[in-house]
C-alpha cells in the first residue's frame with residue numbers, strides 16, 4: 001500500500017535536512033528518502049565554511065583564463081576537468097563559458113547575497129534554539145595571499161563587498177601575523193571577512209537529522225528513489241525498492257545526483273559534479289587559530305574543536321567520489337606553503353565529495369514548470385552548507401504557499417531556457 005505524506009524530500013544532505021527542519025516547523029508531515037546515509041553525499045566532509053561574504057558567482061570574467069593557467073601546472077592546480085564527449089557535459093561547458101561575464105556577476109550578486117544573509121541569520125537562530133554542539137564559531141574567515149597579484153584580487157573582492165554593504169577588512173602582513181600566528185613569514189597580506197562563520201558540517205547534519213526525526217519526520221536510509229510517476233502536470237507516485245509514496249509535494253534535493261532523478265521525469269537539469277577532497281586530522285600542536293582560505297591555492301583550513309580539516313580542488317568529474325591520494329597530498333603540500341604546522345599529521349579521514357554545479361554558479365530553487373508539485377532545491381555548488389538554512393526556509397515558504405522571504409526569480413530553472 002502506498003504511504004501518503006505532505007512532503008517527500010529526495011536526498012538527505014544539507015539541503016534536504018534543512019528543508020525538512022523548516023517544513024516541520026511550518027507544520028508539514030515530512031518524509032526523507034536517502035539513497036545512502038544522511039549527509040553521506042557531499043555535505044559531511046566539506047570545509048564547514050558559512051560564507052555570506054561569498055556573493056560573486058563562480059562564473060565570472062577572467063575565471064576561464066585563470067583556470068587554463070592552473071591547468072598548465074597540474075601538480076599544484078586547484079582545478080581539473082575531465083575529457084568527455086558527453087553532450088550534457090559539453091553543453092554545460094559552453095553555458096559556463098557564456099556565463100563568465102560581468103552581466104552574470106551583476107545578476108548573481110543580489111540573490112547570493114540575500115540567500116547568504118538569510119542563511120547566516122538562520123544558522124545563528126538555529127544554534128541558539130537547538131543548542132547543537134558542533135563547533136559553530138561566528139569568528140569570521142581570513143583569506144591569505146603570497147603574491148601581490150592575488151592580494152590585489154582579494155582587495156578588489158573586498159571593494160565589491162563594501163559596495164554591497166558587506167564587511168571585509170584588508171590586512172597587512174603584520175596584521176595577518178597578529179591575527180594568525182600559524183601564518184608563514186612569506187604571507188604578504190590577507191582579507192578578513194568578519195561576517196563569516198564555521199562549523200563541523202558532519203556533526204551539524206547528524207544533529208539536524210536527529211532533530212527532524214524527533215519532530216516527526218521519517219527518514220529512509222539506503223533507499224534510492226527508483227521511479228517518479230506523473231499524471232498530467234503532477235507527480236503522483238515515488239517508488240523505491242521497498243516503498244511506494246504518494247506525496248503532495250516532492251522536493252528534489254539530491255545534490256550532484258539531481259539530474260539523474262530528473263532524467264526519470266524526462267527533463268534535464270544543467271548540473272555537473274565538481275569533485276573536491278578533504279583530509280581531517282586530530283589537532284596538531286601548531287593549530288591555526290582561524291578559518292582560512294589560502295588564496296592562490298584555493299585550499300580551505302578549518303579548525304573544528306579538537307579536529308583540523310584541509311579542503312581543496314575543484315574537478316569537473318563524473319559521479320565518482322573516489323579519493324585520490326595524490327590530490328590529498330597536494331592539498332597538504334599547499335597548506336605547508338602558507339602555514340607552519342606539525343611535520344607529521346595525525347590524519348583520521350580522507351574524503352571526496354561532489355559539488356552540484358550549475359553553469360551560472362547560482363542554485364536552482366523553485367517549482368518545476370513541468371510538474372507543479374515538484375520543488376527543485378539543488379545546484380548549490382560550493383555553497384550548499386552555507387546556504388542550507390536559508391534554502392530550507394524558502395522551500396518551506398514555497399511549499400506552504402507563503403511569500404518567500406527573498407526574491408527567488410533569479411534562481412528559477414526557467415533562466416536556462
Ligand SMILES: Cc1cc2nc3c(=O)[nH]c(=O)nc-3n(C[C@H](O)[C@H](O)[C@H](O)COP(=O)(O)OP(=O)(O)OC[C@H]3O[C@@H](n4cnc5c(N)ncnc54)[C@H](O)[C@@H]3O)c2cc1C
Pocket residue numbers: 010011012013014015016033034035036037038039040041042043044045046047048049050223224225226253254255256257258261274275276277278300311312352353354355356377378379380381382383384385386387
Ligand atoms: C571539498 C568540498 C568543500 C566544500 N566546502 C564547502 C564549504 O565550506 N561551505 C559550503 O557551503 N559548501 C561547501 N561545499 C559544497 C557543499 O558540500 C555542497 O554544496 C553541499 O553538500 C550540497 O548539498 P546537497 O544537499 O545539495 O547535496 P548532497 O549533500 O550531495 O546530498 C544529496 C543526497 O542525495 C542522495 N541521493 C542521490 N540520489 C538519490 C536518489 N535517487 N534517491 C535518494 N537519495 C539520493 C545522495 O546520497 C546525497 O546524500 C564543499 C564541497 C566540497 C566537495
